[in-house]
Amino acid sequence: MKFSPSSLLLGLGAAGAMAQADVQDGPYALKIVDAEDASLNGLWVDACHSGAAIDTPCFSADAAGRELFYHNHTATGEAGPLIRYFNVDTGGDTPTRVPQPLSLTYVPSTNVANGLLSVGNTDPLNVAFDAAGKLFVRDYYDDSKFAAGERPQPGSYDLYHWQVCWNLASSYYYQSLAWVTSGNPHNPTCVAVNVTRVTPED
Ligand SMILES: *[C@@H]1O[C@H](CO)[C@@H](O)[C@H](O)[C@H]1NC(C)=O
Numbered sequence: 001m002k003f004s005p006s007s008l009l010l011g012l013g014a015a016g017a018m019a020q021a022d023v024q025d026g027p028y029a030l031k032i033v034d035a036e037d038a039s040l041n042g043l044w045v046d047a048c049h050s051g052a053a054i055d056t057p058c059f060s061a062d063a064a065g066r067e068l069f070y071h072n073h074t075a076t077g078e079a080g081p082l083i084r085y086f087n088v089d090t091g092g093d094t095p096t097r098v099p100q101p102l103s104l105t106y107v108p109s110t111n112v113a114n115g116l117l118s119v120g121n122t123d124p125l126n127v128a129f130d131a132a133g134k135l136f137v138r139d140y141y142d143d144s145k146f147a148a149g150e151r152p153q154p155g156s157y158d159l160y161h162w163q164v165c166w167n168l169a170s171s172y173y174y175q176s177l178a179w180v181t182s183g184n185p186h187n188p189t190c191v192a193v194n195v196t197r198v199t200p201e202d
């Protein structure tokens with residue numbers, strides 16, 4: 001894919017038009033906790049190159065390699081996009097910072113959706129942090145409870161379906177942050193984890 005600053009700025013405009021969030025918190029570093037394979041605990045979320053202005057949330061064992069993220073949300077709501085800023089050299093004295101909101105990539109052959117950090121992303125994942133600082137996704141329906149012909153009433157479901165999996169990210173093969181839609185992950189390399197936020201020292 002060819003990459004030019006003007007296509008980036010168009011992408012940025014699209015992301016801006018989508019935004020409903022008006023408060024931004026951060027920066028936060030993100031750390032793996034609760035992993036079923038304890039050797040993953042303590043890893044930091046990093047960003048690994050997977051295309052032009054496209055990254056995949058991968059991991060770094062040491063704090064120096066970690067990425068920082070910002071959380072957008074409305075003043076009244078906790079959920080909103082989680083954003084990494086990507087520095088683009090647009091020829092000026094300082095690089096332009098373009099947002100790469102976290103999203104998930106769903107494909108028909110698996111219940112594992114790989115994480116994606118992409119400029120111009122128009123469908124960011126809305127996430128929130130619980131009282132313990134753990135990252136979750138809130139959904140309002142559980143289709144395992146649906147009945148034929150009876151329109152379901154909305155509920156509130158806080159989901160912690162994070163996984164660390166070896167996965168393809170365009171031509172790269174990384175151990176990356178992913179999500180299982182429901183049940184056990186189809187990809188046998190996946191390990192269930194949680195992700196917690198840490199405020200970096202000044
Ligand atoms: C996030 O919030 C900042 C600050 O309010 C805003 O400038 C930006 O457009 C928002 N981005 C997204 C993707 O919501």
Ligand SMILES: *[C@@H]1O[C@H](CO)[C@@H](O)[C@H](O)[C@H]1NC(C)=O
Nearest residue numbers: 034035036134160192193194
């Ligand atoms: C992640 O945290 C949630 C909420 O505390 C918990 O219910 C879930 O079991 C945790 N996941 C793992 C893999 O331990």
